[in-house]
Amino acid sequence: MAAATGGFAGKVLRVDLSTGKISTQDTVEKYGDMLGGTGMGYRVLWDEVPAGTGPFDPANKLVFATGVLAGTGVPCNGRTAVTTIFPTVWPKALVGSGHMGGQFAAKLKYAGYDGIIIEGRADRPVWLFIRNSRVEIRDASRLWGSGIRRATLEISQEMGADCAVAAIGQAGEKLAPMAIVANSVSHSAGGVGGVMGSKNLKAIGVQGSGAVHIAGDKSEWEKLVKFHLSILGANNQHVVPSFPTPQSEYYNPGSRWVGEPGKRWGAAEPPIEITGNIYDLNRIAFRTNSAAFFLGDNAWKHTVRGNGCTACPIRCHTIVKVPSVAAKYGIKEMGQNTCTGLLFGRSFFKKLPGGLKGQTALEACMVGMHLADDLGLWCNYGQLQRDLMKLYHDGLLKTKIGSDEYASIPWDKYEAGDPDFLFDIIPRIAERKGELGHVLSLGTGGIFSKWGVPEESWTKDHASLYWKMGHPKHHANEDDGQCGVIINTQYNRDSQCHSHCNFVRNGLPLAVQKKLAEDIWGSADAVDAAGNYTPMNAAKARRARWSLVRKELHDSLGLCNWMGPWVASPLKERGYSGDDSLESKFYSLATGRKTDRAELDLIGERIFTLHRALTIRDMGRADMRAAHDLVPEWVYHDKGDTPPFTKGTIRMEQADIARAMDLFYEVMGWDKALGAPTMESYARLGLADVGKGLQAAKLTPGSTGGSTGGTPGSKG
């Protein structure tokens, strides 16, 4: 039963939980022009979920989809996008997706599926059993009420040790918008756990013994995989080490390439010392140690090893062993996660004994992971913790919840930086206990809606890092000036895009970056040094467009946009260039359909534009520029009142950002006044049906629609 084409598993699984009907569709025939991942998700929502559907309505659908390159040996694959009407978008739920790594994507492909479309609502708790062509809806009444770990363990006992389980915890069961689904211990997709809970779906267990076929010549494939490995840096494609070494021309202290020879995985038995040539491809896994990057040198002695997704040599999930937490808190001494997941517990505290990189901070991280990754609570990229901090320190919280409830919270531990505080606050939010638990579990928007706090108090406060629509900034002007700002205006949740910042933060000197920029975006002016910005120009708009297109491309191919794209490399002999055509080369070989960079980018643009169309449809208005593409006030201010375009400030200028949006809409081929795609752009991208649908609803430039209703988000 060889697949007709390589790369694709071949089928999309459709499970209607209301009727129990399980069916499949041909992936390429139905969704081939959207690749998979978010592309497939957006298409399902466009075709099948009517405008106005609420996130927890049975009519909402949940699309778990991976892509052509997932499950293969392409470095940094392993991603699953979970697309749905996203519950934390404020003031109204709109399209969004959570993304998870781990082993789920690969297993799903080996089972024969590129995606799973979950429909309806089961009348009792269920879980989905997938073993190759055998798919069953099984009873989950025994699992309901348990955390992610127990659910995963029990399903693993039932299916076998080699299944991947994506499960929700108590937060998802209780329909908290701030809930995750997580697979393989620690790989989570935020915001979608409650949608699973609303469908009474506790978990999906998947086991696959099949293959992902490579259509092209296997030796050519091997060559390309090895080439890709050779241009890899460390986490976030930081291509220079963080430490000086005679082996490297450059180093940059901000780099996540922290695996310096002499450092040790101190908790391995026996410990492993990093030795040898830092560029050795058999040592890539030692370059990244997230725990050491985020928690400092202290983390090395607690490091057991790196871990992460299928096929990724950049092991961003550090497994750490901290025996003291077993003694102090009675929790497991082992933990693993990365970035905000790793920092979940620490991020609650303003101050910690020993500082943010001390032992208490590490213990707070362990407790945070223990609780949040089991209860299935999302941090909204750290916004949850910043919100609580702001509510508490601004004195707002005291006025918003009852005094008994307020007094029941151990604020003394909070003030003291005692990780024990987390045993109170995390279950409180995850299980939606009391007024505070309920409101914070809604996401930031809940604070505005339920407590009547004006959004302005967040958008004006730089420390909140809040951007718009209930979500924070995600690599905005602090990393990438106007490019970062543009990107942060485009999504309904935080932007989740790393294409831009992975380049500007790759650690190479600006002069080298500018040289690369000239080749990739046609001008050295496409890049500024972080915190030393020049006024907007067309090359930056091109780079913003490229970043967004690649982000959607990666999310639809099963690649990791946290690691890619790979346009810079550690290779001096290549002038530090990577390969801008890598994705299309892999796609061509895997599928056997020769597709060049421009053709594949066009698909990425199609996917991105469909996201835009869905947003327009569901907001019921086309004036995206005024109503959606918003920038928070704090972006235009500087504490010391340093003027914009001065070295040392990330402050932006309003007129310049207006010009940035003009230029961006222009390179997208969108209507500048509305910030909406034109009929021509829909047609050019093979989305004529989408354009016609919106035109009929008067939601395209030129149709008489435009602004209706009130402004849903912040001003600025």
Added chain:
Amino acid sequence: MKRGIHPELIELAAEAAGLEAALSRRGFLMFSACAVGGITALGLCEAFGADAPLVILDNAKGMLLADPTRCVGCQRCELACTEFNDGRAQPTLSRIKIDRSLYFGPEGPTGGPRMQGSWGNGLVVQGVCRQCPHPVPCATACPQDAITDDPKTGARVVNAAACVGCRMCQRACPWNVISFDEQRQKSSKCFLCNGKPKCVEACPAEALRYVPWRDLTREGEKGGVLLSLIPANKAKACAECHVPSGRNPAAK
């Protein structure tokens, strides 16, 4: 040149059993396990059945050596094994086994405190073919004599043309590292990639090495790390050659 069991000993045993003729067959030695009491123990008869042939191959020249403390569980070795050799990504076909011990280790989800993998002590124990010396359980079990030694590396390899897909080798392997290719309905095992193992090249953590073959069965637990578990019913087959040297009749 013969490696492993001294050829004189084999000849002697074969002669005593009246099986000299079997010596020339297909370039390797084959005779009834139970007939040569001098160098085989009854354990073999129980493990393979009284009439099973005993196949003796030259020892391999090289083998894979895996360090579980370095394994980062990325499965790049499994994918290199199948993509670069078979043109498809398929861990179940891989001749090196990571996937099965990724989360829980060989003890599985009920392993409790002994649990390995990312749910337990963090250790990922790689499953690799040891290129067993005599009695080469997989080759011995094969009713088609489809498993022979590769002249270049000495790796025990499956001759796909002769394999009928009965899976007897899979059942005989003490390490559970024989794969079965469902697509071709053939057995498949580590053939050392003709002397340049793809898995070793692919490992991003230097957890795999290709080293000259030697008998490591009695060195397993010394480092404190349990390298692999041999199911009790299969261990009998190894007992013959791997009993402590003083008690091994073959060593006298």
